[in-house]
Amino acid sequence: xxxxxxxxxxxxxxxxxxxxxxxxxxxxxxxxxxxxxxxxxxxxxxxxxxxxxxxxxxxxxxxxxxxxxxxxxxxxxxxxxxxxxxxxxxxxxxxxxxxxxxxxxxxxxxxxxxxxxxxxxxxxxxxxxxxxxxxxxxxxxxxxxxxxxxxxxxxxxxxxxxxxxxxxxxxxxxxxxxxxxxxxxxxxxxxxxxxxxxxxxxxxxxxxxxxxxxxxxxxxxxxxxxxxxxxxxxxxxxxxxxxxxxxxxxxxxxxxxxxxxxxxxxxxxxxxxxxxxxxxxxxxxxxxxx
Numbered sequence: 001x002x003x004x005x006x007x008x009x010x011x012x013x014x015x016x017x018x019x020x021x022x023x024x025x026x027x028x029x030x031x032x033x034x035x036x037x038x039x040x041x042x043x044x045x046x047x048x049x050x051x052x053x054x055x056x057x058x059x060x061x062x063x064x065x066x067x068x069x070x071x072x073x074x075x076x077x078x079x080x081x082x083x084x085x086x087x088x089x090x091x092x093x094x095x096x097x098x099x100x101x102x103x104x105x106x107x108x109x110x111x112x113x114x115x116x117x118x119x120x121x122x123x124x125x126x127x128x129x130x131x132x133x134x135x136x137x138x139x140x141x142x143x144x145x146x147x148x149x150x151x152x153x154x155x156x157x158x159x160x161x162x163x164x165x166x167x168x169x170x171x172x173x174x175x176x177x178x179x180x181x182x183x184x185x186x187x188x189x190x191x192x193x194x195x196x197x198x199x200x201x202x203x204x205x206x207x208x209x210x211x212x213x214x215x216x217x218x219x220x221x222x223x224x225x226x227x228x229x230x231x232x233x234x235x236x237x238x239x240x241x242x243x244x245x246x247x248x249x250x251x252x253x254x255x256x257x258x259x260x261x262x263x264x265x266x267x268x269x270x271x272x273x274x275x276x277x278x279x280x281x282x283x284x285x286x287x288x289x290x
Contacts, residue, residue, distance in 0.1 A: 033258035056259035069222035080140035081199040087144045092153035138213035156191040
């Protein structure tokens with residue numbers, strides 16, 4: 001018994017240390033974003049805000065590119081999720097039907113596409129020839145089909161929805177569309193929540209396609225604006241106007257970076273604790289054979 005208790009104590013200590021290693025950077029970013037720039041530059045911010053101020057957040061929301069980027073990110077996340085769900089459902093339901101001719105071949109072709117690809121240049125040429133280049137569609141359409149999501153949805157339909165119930169509906173004259181709308185989708189709330197979560201998180205954090213296919217700043221998502229400030233260290237002049245005499249430009253730039261990180265991450269961090277169980281369920285469902 002003593003060995004078991006000692007083991008439990010060691011496990012709790014290790015878990016606590018791991019939690020601190022994860023939480024401290026987040027807490028520091030939040031504290032720095034609410035602190036005075038001079039205190040951040042001098043290193044006086046350690047755990048809690050020093051000389052709390054909303055200066056960084058006021059300057060962030062004064063910038064038009066950040067506001068438009070936030071709106072674009074919400075648009076891409078919502079629109080991309082709807083398109084991806086439609087494609088996933090339309091692909092997964094037929095693949096779950098055992099009487100579909102060539103079902104095994106279609107499944108193998110989908111899996112094959114995850115192992116090999118044509119490369120970046122052919123992908124760019126496809127998007128260009130489809131007329132999607134420099135449009136908002138180029139951000140959401142190329143990622144609409146996700147093989148992993150299709151496998152999750154197909155596995156759920158095969159394991160969670162009795163085949164006898166679908167066959168009984170077919171005998172009663174219900175069409176495939178009717179079975180999908182009135183039976184499969186109402187019984188697939190949990191997996192749909194998983195797919196929505198995966199798509200929203202993926203679209204919210206995505207910037208590569210926007211960086212490659214867009215050239216109009218008014219179409220840039222928030223992550224591109226955040227990248228320009230964090231990586232390129234570029235702060236527009238309208239974010240420093242009227243306060244350049246009060247603080248150092250570098251100090252303001254650092255505080256703005258922290259504020260941007262908080263602004264871009266806050267929605268997902270606020271929602272995640274309430275839907276974490278769906279993530280776990282999605283992972284467990286993906287490990288099932290089907």
